[in-house]
Amino acid sequence: MTTDDVRLVAPAPTETTEPPPPQRRRIRVPVGWLMVAPNLVLIGLFLLVPLVWALIMSFQAKRSFGPGHWSGLENLGRLLGDGVFWRAMLNTGIFTLATVPLSVGIGLGLALLMNDALPGRGFFRTIVYLPIAVSTLVTSLVGLLLFDETVGIVNGVLRDLGLGTVRWQSEGGWAMVTVVVMTLWSRIGFGMLVYLAALQDVDKQVLEAAEVDGAGPFARVRHVVVPWLRPTTFFLVVINLIWSFQVFDIVYVMTNGGPGYSTTMLVTYAYDEGFGAARNFGYGATVGLVLFVLTLVVTAVQLAVNRRREV
Amino acid sequence: MSVDPFRPHSRPGAASASPPTLSPTRRTVLAGALGALATPTLTGCAGLTERVSANAGRRRDRLSVQVYGTDVEVAFYDRLARRFEQSRRGVTVDLVSVPFSEASVGIDAALASGTAPDVFRVDYPTMGVYASADQLLDVGDALSDLRTDISPAFLEAVSHGGRIYGMPQHIDTSGVVYRPDVLRDAGITSVPDRPQDAWSWEEFAQVAQRLTDKAPDGRSAFAVNWQALGAFRWLNWLFQAGGHLYDADQSAATLDTPAARRALDFTSSFFRRGWVPDSTSTKGATLPDAQFTSGTLAMVLAGNFLLPAFSETIGKRFGYAVTYLPQDHRAAGELGGNALVATRGAANPELAADFLAFLGAPAQMRDFCQASVLLPTRSSLLAQRLDFAVADDLMPVYAQQVRTIGERDVADVTTATFAEVNLALANELEQCFLGGRSTGATLSALADAVDQPAGLNDEGGRA
Numbered sequence: 001m002t003t004d005d006v007r008l009v010a011p012a013p014t015e016t017t018e019p020p021p022p023q024r025r026r027i028r029v030p031v032g033w034l035m036v037a038p039n040l041v042l043i044g045l046f047l048l049v050p051l052v053w054a055l056i057m058s059f060q061a062k063r064s065f066g067p068g069h070w071s072g073l074e075n076l077g078r079l080l081g082d083g084v085f086w087r088a089m090l091n092t093g094i095f096t097l098a099t100v101p102l103s104v105g106i107g108l109g110l111a112l113l114m115n116d117a118l119p120g121r122g123f124f125r126t127i128v129y130l131p132i133a134v135s136t137l138v139t140s141l142v143g144l145l146l147f148d149e150t151v152g153i154v155n156g157v158l159r160d161l162g163l164g165t166v167r168w169q170s171e172g173g174w175a176m177v178t179v180v181v182m183t184l185w186s187r188i189g190f191g192m193l194v195y196l197a198a199l200q201d202v203d204k205q206v207l208e209a210a211e212v213d214g215a216g217p218f219a220r221v222r223h224v225v226v227p228w229l230r231p232t233t234f235f236l237v238v239i240n241l242i243w244s245f246q247v248f249d250i251v252y253v254m255t256n257g258g259p260g261y262s263t264t265m266l267v268t269y270a271y272d273e274g275f276g277a278a279r280n281f282g283y284g285a286t287v288g289l290v291l292f293v294l295t296l297v298v299t300a301v302q303l304a305v306n307r308r309r310e311v
Numbered sequence: 312m313s314v315d316p317f318r319p320h321s322r323p324g325a326a327s328a329s330p331p332t333l334s335p336t337r338r339t340v341l342a343g344a345l346g347a348l349a350t351p352t353l354t355g356c357a358g359l360t361e362r363v364s365a366n367a368g369r370r371r372d373r374l375s376v377q378v379y380g381t382d383v384e385v386a387f388y389d390r391l392a393r394r395f396e397q398s399r400r401g402v403t404v405d406l407v408s409v410p411f412s413e414a415s416v417g418i419d420a421a422l423a424s425g426t427a428p429d430v431f432r433v434d435y436p437t438m439g440v441y442a443s444a445d446q447l448l449d450v451g452d453a454l455s456d457l458r459t460d461i462s463p464a465f466l467e468a469v470s471h472g473g474r475i476y477g478m479p480q481h482i483d484t485s486g487v488v489y490r491p492d493v494l495r496d497a498g499i500t501s502v503p504d505r506p507q508d509a510w511s512w513e514e515f516a517q518v519a520q521r522l523t524d525k526a527p528d529g530r531s532a533f534a535v536n537w538q539a540l541g542a543f544r545w546l547n548w549l550f551q552a553g554g555h556l557y558d559a560d561q562s563a564a565t566l567d568t569p570a571a572r573r574a575l576d577f578t579s580s581f582f583r584r585g586w587v588p589d590s591t592s593t594k595g596a597t598l599p600d601a602q603f604t605s606g607t608l609a610m611v612l613a614g615n616f617l618l619p620a621f622s623e624t625i626g627k628r629f630g631y632a633v634t635y636l637p638q639d640h641r642a643a644g645e646l647g648g649n650a651l652v653a654t655r656g657a658a659n660p661e662l663a664a665d666f667l668a669f670l671g672a673p674a675q676m677r678d679f680c681q682a683s684v685l686l687p688t689r690s691s692l693l694a695q696r697l698d699f700a701v702a703d704d705l706m707p708v709y710a711q712q713v714r715t716i717g718e719r720d721v722a723d724v725t726t727a728t729f730a731e732v733n734l735a736l737a738n739e740l741e742q743c744f745l746g747g748r749s750t751g752a753t754l755s756a757l758a759d760a761v762d763q764p765a766g767l768n769d770e771g772g773r774a
Contacts, residue, residue, distance in 0.1 A: 065422035065446060084738075148597055149590040150529065151605050159529055169596065170589030170745050256539065258594030260746045261738070275416050277540070277734040279440065 051292070057285040064274075064281050075286040085287065087261045088269040091176070095265060096244040098180045099187070103240045104233060106184065107191020112221065114192065115199045125196070129189035136186055140253035143182035147254070172262025175255045179263055182250050187243070191236050198232040199225070234306045238299055245295050266291045371659040374404045374666055375428040377418070379411040380649075383619065383700070384683045391679065395669050402662065422446055422654070429657040430666055433477070434649050435468045436543055436724050436733055441652065442471035443727030448653040451475035453664035457671045457689065464718040465688045468725050469650050478667040480676065481685040482648035483614045484713045485536060485544060486633040486705075488621070493609040494518075497525040502634045506711045509635035509642055512551070512577060519586040522609045533610035534591040534599030535581070542593045542737035543724050544612070544645050548574040553640030556723040556732070556761060564761035566754045570640065575743060575750045582744045592744045593737040612636070614647055615709040618684050618702035633708045642715040646724060648685070686713055728763060735760030 058075055062068025079085050110128055114121045131139055146153050147168040155165040168174050202225055210220050226233075248267040251257060257264035257272070266287060274284020378388045385408045392404035407428065409417055415437060421427035422441075433441065441447050451458075451474055458466060461479065469477035489502065499518055503509045510518065522532035537544040546556060554570030557563065565571075581587045588607075591599045603611035604624040613621075625631065636644055651670060653663035669675060673689060677697065680687045684699050686709060693713070699706050726732070735757060743753040 063440075063444065064419040065444060144596060150531075150588045150597070150602050150607050155529075165529070167589060170592065254596055256594050256596050258596075258741055258745075259589075259592060260594075260742050272734070275419070277437075277730040279419060279730070 054285040054288055057282050058289050060282045061280075062282045063279045068282070071282065075283050078283065079286055079290065084261055084264065084269060085290075088264045088266050088287075091262070091264055092245060092247075092266045094176065095180065095183075095247060096241060098176075099183050099244045099247075100237060100240045102180075102184055103187045103191050104236045106188045107236065108195050108226075108229070108233075110188060110192040111195030111199055112225070115196060125192070128192050131186045132189040132193075134186075136249045137253065139182055139186045140250045143178060143185075143250065143254045147178040169255065170259050172259055175259060175263050179247075179251055179254055182254065183244075183247065186250070187240065191240075194232055194236060195229065198229050202228045230306075230309070234302070238302055241298055241302070242295055245291060245298075266294075371662065372402050374402065374430065374659070374662055375407070376404055376666070377407045377409060377414070377428040377431040379409050379414045379432060381616075381619065381683065384679075387679050387682045391670055391675055394675070395666060398669070399662075399665070404666070425656065427654045427656065429659070429663045430651055430653050432480075432649050432651055434540075435479075435646055435721075436540075436729050438469065438477060438650055438652065439471065439725045439727045440730045442476040446655055447476040448655050448657060448660055448663060449474045449476060450478065450653060450664045450667050453668045454478055454671060456668070460673075460689045460691050462688075462690060464646070464716055464721045467718055467721045468646055469652075471725075471727070477650035477652035478671040479648070479650045479688040480670060481680050481683075482646060482688055482713055482716075483616045483685055484644035484647055484709060484716065485547065485612045485614050485636060486644075486708050486712055487533075487610055487636060488603065488613045488617075488631055488633050489610040490629055490631055492629060493522065497521045497609070502632070504634070506635050506642060506715070510637045512637055512639045515637040516577075516580075519581075520584070523584070523586050526609065530607050530609070531588045531602075532586045532608075533612070534587045534602060534608055535578075535612045536599055536614065537593050537737075537740070538591065538595045538598055539593075539737060540733060542740065543729075543733050545574075545578060545593070545736055545740055546720070546723065547636060547643050547645050548578050548639075550643035550717070550720050551637065551639040551641060552577075555719060557726065559719070561722055561726055564758035566758045566761070571754050572750055573639075575740075575753060578740075579743050579750065589745060593740045615702075615706060616647070616683075616685060618705060619700070622701045633705045635708060635712055636715075643717070643720060644712045644715050646716050646721050648688075686710055728761075731763065732761055 059070060059072060060068050061071040061074065114125050114128075118124065144152075147155075149155060149165065149167060149169040152168065155168070158165055166174055168178050206228075207220055207224055210224050215223065246267055247265050248271065251263055251265050251268050252271070255263040257268050270284050270287035270291065272278065272284075273280050273287060278284075376388070376392065378385060380388070388408075389406055392406045396402055396404055414432070418427060418431055418433075418441075427446075438447075454475060457478065458475070465479045465482060466475065469475055469479050491502075494500075494502065499521060519532040526532060535544065549556065549571060552570040552574040554568050554574060555565050558565045582589060582592070588599075588602065590597060591602070599608065599611050600613050600617050600620070602608050603613070604621060606629065621631065636642070651667050653660065653667060657663040670679070671689075673692060676687045676689055677692050679685070680692070680699075681697050682700050684701055684706065686706075687693060687697070693710060697706070723729075724733075739753050739756045739760070742748040742756075743750065
């Protein structure tokens with residue numbers, strides 16, 4: 001029984017002959033549980049139940065409607081021999097490797113730039129942060145407007161400059177570049193903002209001491225600021241990893257996974273299988289679960305590495 | 312139902328045996344909290360599903376209908392719904408409009424949760440999946456009048472296993488929309504104006520090459536409308552070459568044929584020879600009609616349903632006209648368009664079937680098609696000169712092009728697994744068009760997709 005539980009508080013014994021006061025029942029309401037209950041209900045309803053459901057469906061051959069049947073490990077077997085799945089894995093890996101370091105690195109660079117004496121830094125901060133306040137769908141449409149191979153702005157400018165055009169949509173490598181660029185555009189503002197907040201906690205005295213010891217600006221950043229920001233960096237790396245694994249809307253709108261399967265990611269593939277024309281909920285759920293396990297493992301490894309460093 | 316957190320044991324209508332106590336107990340507090348929590352949560356859930364739960368009331372005199380389409384189409388559906396209400400005293404039609412891209416996902420979810428609308432609009436290639444999974448109402452009896460006035464090919468589009476599961480409201484197909492000024496500048500002075508004179512593939516290739524040679528930087532000869540869910544339009548070329556996707560009894564792929572190889576060789580040459588922009592492959596994110604209206608294409612293969620958009624977007628910037636699709640072994644065009652279907656779990660199946668019959672009546676079909684610039688499925692209407700709202704001069708070309716759609720062509724694109732085959736067409740063709748994969752390997756991959764059994768549609772997992 002915990003202290004949050006309801007208790008009856010009996011009146012203290014008295015030696016007087018006066019009649020005892022009427023019994024009052026005092027209730028200690030489980031405030032803590034009431035506080036977290038909404039979140040627990042929502043997490044249970046919209047996270048845990050679908051997760052377990054997806055696990056069950058991964059053992060079924062089933063559409064979203066109509067009859068289905070248990071298929072054992074058939075979906076997993078198909079997955080292991082599915083070239084498109086492995087291509088999606090590779091693409092997700094490449095995309096993650098490209099976006100996570102760049103998001104964090106550029107975010108740090110911009111934060112350092114805008115933390116100090118940059119003129120009009122309030123304006124520039126807003127400019128950099130603005131894309132994060134805009135829906136990624138809008139960002140994707142802007143990307144489409146920029147990188148459309150035929151009527152896009154970038155190719156139009158390149159053509160006017162006499163530099164020729166780039167096959168942004170019909171050449172796999174370039175298509176991946178467009179997706180990475182638009183993702184960075186939508187993300188670096190977040191990294192900058194978090195780093196800006198963290199930079200306020202860097203001890204000025206330590207920086208001054210480093211300066212007195214002869215450390216230049218780059219040495220101070222490298223040996224004082226960056227180590228100081230390690231917890232922030234860890235947070236940003238983990239959150240960017242998860243975002244990169246879950247990339248969907250930018251790819252879906254800008255390239256539709258193409259050309260071929262050059263930009264097909266795990267989530268777009270899971271969506272296409274589960275909700276696209278195939279309507280194969282079972283197989284889509286299997287791809288989704290692989291993504292879940294992958295994210296879990298990478299985050300756990302990051303956590304372990306970070307703990308070891310802290311020790 | 313409202314929840315009184317301090318009276319957990321009271322029932323509606325039941326007198327309380329003892330006066331209510333004002334002192335809350337642990338149980339009452341918890342019940343109240345859960346009740347308070349559940350009410351907005353469940354209300355929120357209702358809000359989330361309201362769009363597709365149009366039949367939530369389940370009243371027999373109320374019909375829920377989900378459609379998609381252009382503003383003109385949706386507005387006309389609303390007029391037809393009101394017209395139905397006036398002709399059926401006491402009946403209410405709740406019309407919900409959703410974007411086309413969301414329609415299928417919404418219907419799938421609604422069917423899974425038992426909240427599907429009584430009637431919904433669906434395209435022919437997607438309809439097979441619902442019919443084969445036993446989700447639709449057999450409306451054959453209600454459409455007895457329409458059945459006597461329709462081509463067998465169009466009736467085939469809404470049939471499955473010998474039963475009729477929908478009302479084929481309209482059809483559309485593709486034509487070659489071209490810019491006379493650009494063709495004239497390239498020295499192309501005559502364009503076919505009769506179906507029998509349609510360009511042969513060789514003539515079409517010459518036109519494309521001449522336009523490409525004369526095209527300034529950044530412009531192309533033409534583009535084909537086979538992107539995303541339109542991938543099945545590649546079958547036009549297959550049919551024109553004399554091939555088919557399935558064998559005669561729809562049981563296996565027939566893609567290891569000279570006709571299939573000829574069709575794929577010819578269509579992949581569009582990209583190899585630079586006749587079409589690479590970005591207009593089968594998985595292209597931008598649609599070619601947007602490129603045509605922006606002025607970067609001399610020709611585009613486009614459906615008649617795009618004519619109102621062309622009229623609005625192009626305005627008087629440049630002139631355009633329509634000619635027939637090229638022909639090879641034969642002339643062929645795809646079966647585009649939409650049907651209206653009723654769900655098997657409709658609250659009032661008779662009313663739902665009656666609504667379909669009403670919309671399929673000559674007056675309603677004619678009015679809808681004229682306003683929306685679509686082609687009717689009734690033979691009697693197709694034979695008439697309809698008064699289309701826009702592009703009245705261009706529609707006769709399309710009306711003649713639909714006559715090239717054969718019964719077996721329709722059967723090929725309305726199988727139970729065609730939605731999956733359509734996706735495979737988009738994926739596999741792009742491998743050939745842009746990825747450099749050989750014709751043989753691509754056709755083999757397509758044949759594998761076609762031969763996949765419809766296991767997910769059947770209880771026991773057997774096709």
